[in-house]
Amino acid sequence: MPKLGMEPIRKEALVKATIVEIGRVGSLDVTVSQIAKRAGMSSALAHHYFGSKEEMFLAAMRHILTLYGAEVRGALVAAEGPEGRIRAILRASFSPTNFRREAVGAWLNFWVLSQSVPEAKRLLAVYQRRLRSNLVAAIRPLAGDRAGAIAESLGAMIDGLYLREVLKSGAPDGAAAAELALRHLEAELARGA
Amino acid sequence: MPKLGMEPIRKEALVKATIVEIGRVGSLDVTVSQIAKRAGMSSALAHHYFGSKEEMFLAAMRHILTLYGAEVRGALVAAEGPEGRIRAILRASFSPTNFRREAVGAWLNFWVLSQSVPEAKRLLAVYQRRLRSNLVAAIRPLAGDRAGAIAESLGAMIDGLYLREVLKSGAPDGAAAAELALRHLEAELARGA
DNA sequence: AAGTTTATTGACTCGTCAATCAACAAAAAA
DNA sequence: TTTTTTGTTGATTGACGAGTCAATAAACTT
Numbered sequence: 418m419p420k421l422g423m424e425p426i427r428k429e430a431l432v433k434a435t436i437v438e439i440g441r442v443g444s445l446d447v448t449v450s451q452i453a454k455r456a457g458m459s460s461a462l463a464h465h466y467f468g469s470k471e472e473m474f475l476a477a478m479r480h481i482l483t484l485y486g487a488e489v490r491g492a493l494v495a496a497e498g499p500e501g502r503i504r505a506i507l508r509a510s511f512s513p514t515n516f517r518r519e520a521v522g523a524w525l526n527f528w529v530l531s532q533s534v535p536e537a538k539r540l541l542a543v544y545q546r547r548l549r550s551n552l553v554a555a556i557r558p559l560a561g562d563r564a565g566a567i568a569e570s571l572g573a574m575i576d577g578l579y580l581r582e583v584l585k586s587g588a589p590d591g592a593a594a595a596e597l598a599l600r601h602l603e604a605e606l607a608r609g610a
Numbered sequence: 611m612p613k614l615g616m617e618p619i620r621k622e623a624l625v626k627a628t629i630v631e632i633g634r635v636g637s638l639d640v641t642v643s644q645i646a647k648r649a650g651m652s653s654a655l656a657h658h659y660f661g662s663k664e665e666m667f668l669a670a671m672r673h674i675l676t677l678y679g680a681e682v683r684g685a686l687v688a689a690e691g692p693e694g695r696i697r698a699i700l701r702a703s704f705s706p707t708n709f710r711r712e713a714v715g716a717w718l719n720f721w722v723l724s725q726s727v728p729e730a731k732r733l734l735a736v737y738q739r740r741l742r743s744n745l746v747a748a749i750r751p752l753a754g755d756r757a758g759a760i761a762e763s764l765g766a767m768i769d770g771l772y773l774r775e776v777l778k779s780g781a782p783d784g785a786a787a788a789e790l791a792l793r794h795l796e797a798e799l800a801r802g803a
Numbered sequence: 804a805a806g807t808t809t810a811t812t813g814a815c816t817c818g819t820c821a822a823t824c825a826a827c828a829a830a831a832a833a
Numbered sequence: 834t835t836t837t838t839t840g841t842t843g844a845t846t847g848a849c850g851a852g853t854c855a856a857t858a859a860a861c862t863t
Contacts, residue, residue: 421830423840443725445637448820459842464822522725528777529722532636532715541777570767570790577770584721584734597763604797614860616810641850652812657852 427466428476430456435477440519445474445526475536478527482544485515489551502555506548507598510575511591516582518589525583548572556602560609567605574601620659621669623649628670633712638667638719668729671720675737678708682744695748699741700791703768704784709775711782718776741765749795753802760798767794 434456438447449470453463467473492505509515531537552568560567578594627649631640642663646656660666685698702708724730745761753760771787 421839444722450820461823461842462840465841470821525722525725528773529637529718531777532718538777545777566790566793570794573770573774573790574763574767574794575770576773577766577768580721580769580773581766584724584731584738597759597766600759601763601767601794601798604801605794608797608800614809643850654812655810658811663851
């Protein structure tokens with residue numbers, strides 16, 4: 418009994434299921450059937466809406482990136498002053514939404530995907546550029562010319578913390594990670610002053 | 611015309627070929643045939659010596675880890691004083707041997723592997739513990755109680771720099787990466803003083 | 804010389820999985 | 834009401850790839 422207008426609903430369900438399954442399995446070795454099953458439909462339907470598995474992965478990636486971008490923007494509008502803006506970015510980066518197991522596991526696998534799928538690489542590059550420019554903008558008033566270098570290292574730090582989150586076992590602790598990133602930043606700033 | 615004592619030779623060739631192929635393809639989606647071909651033998655022989663693809667991956671991982679460990683130890687014996695010891699560890703971490711494309715690409719994929727293969731996780735944990743304890747030992751004389759926290763963040767920084775190396779395109783630049791890590795460390799140390 | 808161990812591969816099995824297709828159902832348009 | 838569009842799936846195809854096996858050969862042992 419087909420209701421109309423299912424496309425967006427199905428697609429969203431598939432995207433979420435993709436992320437969950439990648440997180441669960443811990444790699445991109447996930448079958449379309451697994452994903453479709455978790456999303457409550459047949460694998461044929463998944464192909465119907467996305468055409469290929471790769472498209473599914475890319476859609477999932479865009480979803481994570483969009484989520485992250487939205488959260489950063491949201492935190493940024495409510496932020497006061499340069500210090501506040503940086504804190505906002507870090508808070509968003511390590512928020513429960515973005516720093517949850519599934520999402521972080523998905524990140525790791527998207528990094529891998531970007532090695533062989535150009536579009537994935539592109540998406541990742543876009544995100545990195547945006548993060549960098551946000552950081553530089555926030556840091557410049559505090560550190561002038563050194564903003565670029567500091568943003569670079571803070572970016573690496575953030576990625577590193579994501580990575581370690583994946584590797585470690587146990588519940589995620591965004592607060593602790595954000596703490597570390599902030600300490601790093603403060604140390605860098607203090608050094609220049 | 612079978613010469614005897616081929617086992618170690620074949621195994622080494624396979625391990626190296628595994629790393630190269632993983633780096634080339636950019637993922638663990640590498641067939642035993644590809645690896646065997648690059649190593650100059652049939653896939654049947656690869657199975658003969660390693661039993662399974664997973665064993666091949668683990669052997670490759672051990673190889674990379676051993677290489678890294680040896681380089682750190684080597685740099686460490688020639689190091690003078692705490693500062694020198696830290697520099698030694700960083701120099702080894704970002705040396706041309708360890709920071710080359712193939713090796714870094716392999717790392718990324720080993721991180722993924724550790725998500726689903728317990729032995730891979732174990733190996734990675736061993737490496738992380740060793741790195742941490744080396745760092746703490748070198749940092750303690752300079753920062754006392756804060757050594758643990760600093761080692762933690764420096765470790766994350768190193769991993770993050772590896773990750774970024776994979777993502778970026780272009781030739782690897784270990785010197786620049788080591789520079790960033792060192793700046794981070796100095797900033798942290800200065801903060802405490 | 805006969806027997807054993809090591810090296811080596813081509814051919815094969817068996818399973819898995821992405822992608823396609825034919826078919827059916829219901830809503831919307833004509 | 835016929836036709837078209839949208840939703841849906843079970844069954845099938847076709848490829849690919851891990852792991853096994855039988856067979857062959859050279860060395861080493863007794």
